[in-house]
Amino acid sequence: MGSKSDLNVMQDAADVLAELGVEYEITVVSAHRTPDRMFSYARAAADRGIKVIIAGAGGAAHLPGMVASLTHLPVIGVPVKSSNSIDGWDSILSILQMPNGIPVATVALNAAKNAGILAAQILSTGDEYLVKNLIDFKENLKKKVEESAREMEDSD
Numbered sequence: 001m002g003s004k005s006d007l008n009v010m011q012d013a014a015d016v017l018a019e020l021g022v023e024y025e026i027t028v029v030s031a032h033r034t035p036d037r038m039f040s041y042a043r044a045a046a047d048r049g050i051k052v053i054i055a056g057a058g059g060a061a062h063l064p065g066m067v068a069s070l071t072h073l074p075v076i077g078v079p080v081k082s083s084n085s086i087d088g089w090d091s092i093l094s095i096l097q098m099p100n101g102i103p104v105a106t107v108a109l110n111a112a113k114n115a116g117i118l119a120a121q122i123l124s125t126g127d128e129y130l131v132k133n134l135i136d137f138k139e140n141l142k143k144k145v146e147e148s149a150r151e152m153e154d155s156d
Contacts, residue, residue, distance in 0.1 A: 002030050002057035006080045010056045013078070013116035020120045020133045025050075031062040038063065042070035052119040055104075056112060058082025061094035064104045074122055076115045077104040 001010045010026065017024045029038045045053060053071065055064035056078035064077030079091035088109040096106045107114040117137075124130040 001026070001028055001055070002032075002059075002061070002063045002080075003082075004028055005082065006056050006058060009080050009110045010054075010078065010112045013054050013056075013112035013119070016113050016116035017120060020116075020130065020137060022116075022120050022123060022130065029055075029063065029067075031057070031066045032060070035066075038066060039070060042067040045071055046073055052076065052122050054078060054112070054115045054119055056080050056115070057095070058088075058091050059084050059094075061091040064095050064106075065098050065102060068098065068102050068104045075104050076118055077106045078112045078115045079106065079109050081109055 001007060007026075014024060014026055027041070029041050031038050042053070050073060052074050053067055054076045055067050057063035058080035059082050061077070061079055064075055068075040077095035079088060079095050081088035081091065085091055092106070092109055095104055098104050105118060107118065117134075120130060120134055124134055
């Protein structure tokens with residue numbers, strides 16, 4: 001994430017990855033304030049065993065795109081509505097409008113949970129245990145919706 005203040009959003013990615021049984025690391029890497037750290041982190045990620053990077057950033061939100069330019073790994077960008085944000089649109093557009101050749105998968109504003117699920121889905125292509133966890137996770141989502149529907153219909 002671009003700053004510690006993004007943790008309240010990015011924690012959702014960590015939580016869903018833990019729920020799905022995916023190991024992860026979480027840190028602060030700023031494209032603007034610590035560019036050398038960003039370069040080192042992105043370039044060494046694959047050698048450290050990282051397979052997917054989730055990068056959340058607010059405001060100008062250059063972190064996901066810059067990281068994607070430095071690694072062959074898939075990068076998922078999470079636009080974060082920060083205190084200096086223009087209602088989140090600056091973050092969304094900064095991450096979404098990447099030039100050809102430097103793709104960044106982009107989820108909705110503050111949707112770190114979806115970023116975590118997408119990362120797990122990417123990883124699951126070679127991991128049957130993770131496939132099972134994802135199927136169970138999505139089945140539980142379905143059950144929650146069906147329970148809500150029953151509760152509402154029964155209250156009539």
